[in-house]
Amino acid sequence: MEIVCGDFHAYFKKVNKFLNKNPDVNLILQCGDFGYWPKFHNVPYTTSYGSYEAFDQYALKNKETKIYFCDGNHEDHESLKSLENNEIMKNVFYMKRDSVLTLPDERKILFIGGAYSIDKEQRTPGKDWFPEEMITQQDINNLPDIQIDIVISHTGPTEFKVIDYHEDYYKDPSRDALSYVLQKYHPKLWYFGHMHLFKQGFTSDCKWTCLSSIESSYQWWIKLENK
Numbered sequence: 001m002e003i004v005c006g007d008f009h010a011y012f013k014k015v016n017k018f019l020n021k022n023p024d025v026n027l028i029l030q031c032g033d034f035g036y037w038p039k040f041h042n043v044p045y046t047t048s049y050g051s052y053e054a055f056d057q058y059a060l061k062n063k064e065t066k067i068y069f070c071d072g073n074h075e076d077h078e079s080l081k082s083l084e085n086n087e088i089m090k091n092v093f094y095m096k097r098d099s100v101l102t103l104p105d106e107r108k109i110l111f112i113g114g115a116y117s118i119d120k121e122q123r124t125p126g127k128d129w130f131p132e133e134m135i136t137q138q139d140i141n142n143l144p145d146i147q148i149d150i151v152i153s154h155t156g157p158t159e160f161k162v163i164d165y166h167e168d169y170y171k172d173p174s175r176d177a178l179s180y181v182l183q184k185y186h187p188k189l190w191y192f193g194h195m196h197l198f199k200q201g202f203t204s205d206c207k208w209t210c211l212s213s214i215e216s217s218y219q220w221w222i223k224l225e226n227k
Helices: 012-021 077-081 137-141 167-171 173-185
Strands: 002-005 027-030 044-046 052-054 066-069 087-089 092-094 099-102 108-112 150-153 189-192 199-203 206-210 221-223
Touching: 108 173, 137 173, 150 173
Parallel strands: 002 027, 027 066, 066 092, 108 150, 150 189, 189 206
Antiparallel strands: 002 221, 044 052, 087 092, 099 108, 199 206
C-alpha cells in the first residue's frame, strides 16, 4: 500500500508503531517537518510526561518500507543542504526541492518543500531556525520542464483555502511560489501538511489534501489515490 503522511516532527516511535500495525505499507510520501535534526542526536530533552530522554535521529525502524520526504520549515536546513547522499537512513530519502520521483505506474511526483515558520520568534537562528526554510526564486527557476502528475509540498498554494483563523499561514511567500507550481503543471493530485489540520478540496481540477501532524487528533495519513 502506498500512503501519504503529514508532519512527523521526529515522532519516529509513533511511525514505527503505525508500520508495525500496517505491514502492507510499502511506500510513504511525507509532506515535510519530517524532523531532521542530526545535530541534536543523543541530546537529552524533556518529554511531554516530564521525563528526560535522549533524542534519537535514527529511531525509524521502517525495514523495507521506503520513505521519501520533502523539507518542512522545522528542519535543520543547514544539514540538509550539506547532504552528499539523500538516503539519510535505510530506505529513508530526502527529496530536495524540485526533485522528481517516478512511481511504478509511471506517474511523476514533484517534491518541493519549504514554508514560513509562524513560531520564528521563539526559535534561534542557526540552531532551530534557518532562513533557507522559504521557497526561493531559484527553486522556482529550477523546476523541471516535464509533466507532473502529483505534488508533495509542505505548505500549499494560496488557492487552497484550508484555515481562516491564522492569517500568518496566508502571508507566507512560499504559498505564492506554489501557486506558480500549480499553474505550471496543473497536477491531478496535491498533498501537503504544515497546518496541523485535515482538509480536502478541488481547485483548478486538482484534488488537494492537507494532512495533519502525527501527534494530533486529526487525520495525518491517507492512501495515495490510484491512477
